[in-house]
Amino acid sequence: MKNRQSMIPVYYRLAEDIKQQIESGELKHGDLIPTEGQLCEMYGISRMTVRQGLSLLAEAGLIETIKGKGSFVTCPKLNQLVIDLKTSQATGGEPLRYQLLGVKLIRGDHDFARELGCAESKVITVKRLIYKGDQPVAIEDKYLPYLKGKPLLENQMDYADFPEFVAKHQESVPVRNDMVISVDTLSEEQYKLLEAEQGMPALVIKQVIYSRDDKPLGISIMVCHKDRFQLTATSYPLSGRL
Amino acid sequence: MKNRQSMIPVYYRLAEDIKQQIESGELKHGDLIPTEGQLCEMYGISRMTVRQGLSLLAEAGLIETIKGKGSFVTCPKLNQLVIDLKTSQATGGEPLRYQLLGVKLIRGDHDFARELGCAESKVITVKRLIYKGDQPVAIEDKYLPYLKGKPLLENQMDYADFPEFVAKHQESVPVRNDMVISVDTLSEEQYKLLEAEQGMPALVIKQVIYSRDDKPLGISIMVCHKDRFQLTATSYPLSGRL
DNA sequence: CAGTGGTCTAGACCACCTG
């Protein structure tokens, strides 16, 4: 078939058409969409092209394909939400600023050393204060195993998010980031730094970055001023572009 | 090529090979992988098959392909984390239990009615107490526009997560779930229900479910006991299966 | 210009599912 006048690919058109039918309600959750052979005839295109279109829909989570049976319309998975650290932290017009409070080398046994699997050796800790405009919004404490010959450089201090920081500092490739979101009350040191009141509650975001062999490469703990910092997440990004 | 004795597809083998080279460090972030033509020769397979393998790697976020240039190894995106409501809420051995506290019909103008875009009409609100074992862990308030002929049925009350609940109750198809995670202090009613102390901080999880035309279909607010409920997220699910 | 990836074809054989 020669449909080259339109710049958009045929398989994309097909995917859009079916997506439209799903969203308009013509095709409901659980329905069977036409078979690949039927779609070939309907669009006058080759089967590989049909499959390319269907794979788009499958990626977006709109259909689910079962060998020997067909492709079924699925209901969108709204209980999987994505947190994007880049956008989540940068809400509002003002950009974030970072103030380095200190870098320390810790020896001996303590919770973070054990969690990093280096109870016997040294741990580097970096403390930063995060501002939005003129207001302090969060305190960040990072813990990394000390690596010989891998000094922390000045320009490594300026990275916005923790995963990026670990990627620059570590030799092993970081492959996973686990996050725990909880709540605590600000300590005396913390509420002073954040220019908050004594005993104010705070959002606590803990991240642990792992290498491919599940060794922790770094820990970050962010203590956030409750009125100046929110985490957001949405189910939409999973649907990708379509 | 006739390599049919092994049950695993050729394109999958190719993807695994390249993934291995990336994880072992042979291919580093930013490197160019062999061109599609080269891979065809190296594996003795057709170009479409090579492309199928590369698309797996692209889906998993391991490579990024640029027309006219080639495919580059990307660093894993650790700043996009997935919250899975199903697993996040069910941490620990004991299953969650739900106690219905009340269903009310609200008229007139208030914040939630405006947010739902039905300031003039009625809003249903459902309050539940969530237990883990014998301990109350969270209070959930749901707000939904009142729909004629769509009564809330008893068996609709038992759903674990909010998106599922909205899907059952609404006529429009829910397509997006936006979440805001913040912190507040328990009110008098709240700390009594949660068997907590006065003034205790709490994790607040607000969800808004939208239809495809961006109309809000429902709002859920969960107020969680800080020591009995935490949210978890991980970057790993994005990499899919490979 | 040559090389790259993006799209597409018209076949083929297979494994799976259902009657």
Place this chain on the structure above:
DNA sequence: AGGTGGTCTAGACCACTGA
């Protein structure tokens, strides 16, 4: 057995990139 999706081929033309 007949229909479905899963895999794979050996070509083709195009648009984009770089030297």
